[in-house]
Amino acid sequence: MTIQEQNAIPIPQVEARVPVPAQNLRVPGPTTVPEQIQAAQAAPMINHRGPEFSAIAKRVTARLQYFYQTESLVMTYPASGTGGQECAIVNLFSPGDHVVSITIGSFGDRLAKIAVAYGLQVTRIEFPWGQAADPAAVEARLSELAPYRGVLITHNETSTGVTNDIRTLATLVRNLSPDALIVVDAVSSLSCIPLDMDSWDLDVVFTGSQKGWMSPPGIMMIAASPRAWEANKTARLPRFYFDWEMTRKMLAAKWQHPSTPAVSIFYALDVALDMMLEEGREAIFERHAQAGSYVRERAKGMGLQLLADHPNASNTVTAIKTPDGIDTKALLKQLREQDHVVFAGGQGPLEGKIFRVGHLGYFTLSELEQAMDALEKRLREAGFQG
Numbered sequence: 001m002t003i004q005e006q007n008a009i010p011i012p013q014v015e016a017r018v019p020v021p022a023q024n025l026r027v028p029g030p031t032t033v034p035e036q037i038q039a040a041q042a043a044p045m046i047n048h049r050g051p052e053f054s055a056i057a058k059r060v061t062a063r064l065q066y067f068y069q070t071e072s073l074v075m076t077y078p079a080s081g082t083g084g085q086e087c088a089i090v091n092l093f094s095p096g097d098h099v100v101s102i103t104i105g106s107f108g109d110r111l112a113k114i115a116v117a118y119g120l121q122v123t124r125i126e127f128p129w130g131q132a133a134d135p136a137a138v139e140a141r142l143s144e145l146a147p148y149r150g151v152l153i154t155h156n157e158t159s160t161g162v163t164n165d166i167r168t169l170a171t172l173v174r175n176l177s178p179d180a181l182i183v184v185d186a187v188s189s190l191s192c193i194p195l196d197m198d199s200w201d202l203d204v205v206f207t208g209s210q211k212g213w214m215s216p217p218g219i220m221m222i223a224a225s226p227r228a229w230e231a232n233k234t235a236r237l238p239r240f241y242f243d244w245e246m247t248r249k250m251l252a253a254k255w256q257h258p259s260t261p262a263v264s265i266f267y268a269l270d271v272a273l274d275m276m277l278e279e280g281r282e283a284i285f286e287r288h289a290q291a292g293s294y295v296r297e298r299a300k301g302m303g304l305q306l307l308a309d310h311p312n313a314s315n316t317v318t319a320i321k322t323p324d325g326i327d328t329k330a331l332l333k334q335l336r337e338q339d340h341v342v343f344a345g346g347q348g349p350l351e352g353k354i355f356r357v358g359h360l361g362y363f364t365l366s367e368l369e370q371a372m373d374a375l376e377k378r379l380r381e382a383g384f385q386g
Contacts, residue, residue: 023336026371027344028158028188028317030210030217031361033268037214040271041264048263054255056266061251063273064221067190067281068205070197072223075247078262079220081187084206085111087222087242088183092204094236095119097149100142102133102169106159106347111152111185118237123148129160129350130319132312139172150181150203156189159347161319161356162308163193167200174201181231187211191276192288192316192360203228209265212288212316214272214362218262288315291359291368298372299357302379303386307354316360319346321353323384328352331378339374 025032046052057076064074077083089111093099098121101112115122125141127133133153142151151173156163170182183204186195190205192212197205203225210217224232224244232244246258276284292315296306299320307319322328328345332355335341346354359368379386 021340024339024341024367024371024374026358026363026368027342028211028356028358028360029208031212031214031358032363033216034214034272034275034362037268037271037275040267041216043264043267045263048261049254049256053261053263053266056270057251057255057257057261060266060270060273061255063277065223067273067276068197068223069195069199070205070223070225072197072225073248073251074221074223075244075251076257076261076266077220077222077242077247078218078259079208079242080210080217081107081185081206081208081220082110082114083242084187084208084220084222085114085185087220087244088204088206089114089118089120090235090237090239090242091224091244092181092183092228092231092235093118093120093149094234096121098123098146099150099152100125100145100148101152102138102154102164103127104131104133104154104160104162104164105129105157107157107185107187108152108154109348111154111183115152129348130162130307132162132308132310133164133169135165135168135172138169139176142173142176148177148180150183151177152183153185155184155186155195156193156314156316158188158317158356159319159350160307161314161317163189163312163314163316165312166195166202170200170202179227181228188314188316188360192284193314194285197223197225201225203231209269212361213269214275215268216265218265219269288360291315291363291365292318294365294368295357295359295372302372302376303384304379307350316358318357318359319350319354320357322355323379326379326382326384328355331355331382334378335374339378341371341374343371343375 102125104127181203186207188211190207206222209215209219295318305321344356
C-alpha cells in the first residue's frame with residue numbers, strides 16, 4: 001500500500017466515550033471490584049523485571065497457595081479461565097491420550113472441546129444441564145471404559161448454577177484409576193466455596209481473577225500436584241506461552257514471569273488477598289452460602305422455578321427459569337437500563353430460557369436484596385403473578 005493510498009483511508013467515526021454507569025453487577029463474572037482494589041490499579045507502572053514486582057509475585061503466590069490449600073506452586077498467567085483449560089491440557093497430555101470429560105454444562109463442554117482440538121481421545125460422561133454429576137453413574141461408567149490418562153471435571157458450572165461434589169468424584173476416580181490425572185476447573189468456585197487441593201488429591205486446579213477474587217479479568221491461576229509435574233515431563237502436546245516448566249523456573253529464580261505479567265491486575269489481586277485474609281476463609285464460605293440460600297429462597301418466594309433446585313445448587317450463581325410469556329432479553333434489558341441491575345442470560349440450549357444471578361466475590365446482602373426487589377417489580381409489571 002502506498003503512502004497516498006494510506007492517506008485515502010478516512011479517520012474512523014466512532015461513538016463518543018461515555019462514563020460507565022453505576023450498576024448492581026449481578027453476573028457470574030466479571031464481578032464487582034471494591035473501590036480500594038480499583039484504586040490500587042492506579043499505582044505507577046513498574047519494571048516487571050525489577051524487585052518491586054518480584055515482591056508482589058511472591059506475596060500473591062504464597063496467599064494463593066493458602067486459598068488453594070496446597071503446597072504446590074500456584075502459577076499465574078495473563079489469561080482468562082479458558083486459558084486455564086488450555087494450559088492444563090497442553091501441559092499434561094500427548095496426542096492420542098484417552099481422557100474422560102464429566103460434563104454438566106457449557107464450561108465442561110468447552111474443556112472437552114479443547115481436549116479434542118489438541119488431538120486427545122475424549123470420552124464424555126454427560127448429565128442434563130441443571131443436574132450435578134451423579135457419583136454412582138460416573139463410577140459405573142468409568143468402570144466400563146478403556147484405560148484413561150485423565151479425568152476432566154468442572155467444580156462449579158457457571159452456565160447452570162450447579163456445583164459438583166468434587167471430593168466424592170475425585171475419590172472414586174482415584175479408587176478406580178490411581179494414576180489418572182484429575183483436572184478441575186474451579187474458575188467460579190475457588191475462594192468462594194470449599195476446595196482443598198492437596199487433601200482431596202486433585203492434580204490440576206485453575207481459576208481466574210475476575211470471579212471470587214474481587215479483581216478485574218486478566219490473571220489465570222493454576223496449580224499442579226507432584227503427579228501432574230511428573231506427567232508434564234513426558235507430555236508432548238505443543239506449548240510455549242503456557243509452558244509450566246518455563247514458568248516454574250522463572251518464579252523459582254526471580255519471582256518473575258517468562259512473559260509480561262498483568263502488572264496492574266497484580267496490584268489489584270495483592271490488595272484483594274489482603275481483604276480476603278482479613279475476612280477469613282471460612283467466613284467467606286459462609287457469606288457465599290448465605291447468599292446462595294437467600295437468592296434461591298427469594299426466587300422461589302416469587303413463584304419462580306430454579307434450574308437447580310437440589311442440594312448441589314451453587315452458592316456463587318443461581319440459574320432461574322424465565323416464566324412463560326416473559327421475554328428474557330427484554331426483561332434483562334429493562335432491568336439494566338431502568339434499574340441498573342445486570343443479570344446474565346442463558347447459554348447454549350438455555351439461551352432465552354433462563355437468566356442467572358451472580359453472587360460471588362465482593363457483594364453485600366443489600367445489593368442482592370435490591371437486585372431481587374427490582375426483578376420482582378419488573379415481573380409483576382409484566383403480568384407474572386407467580
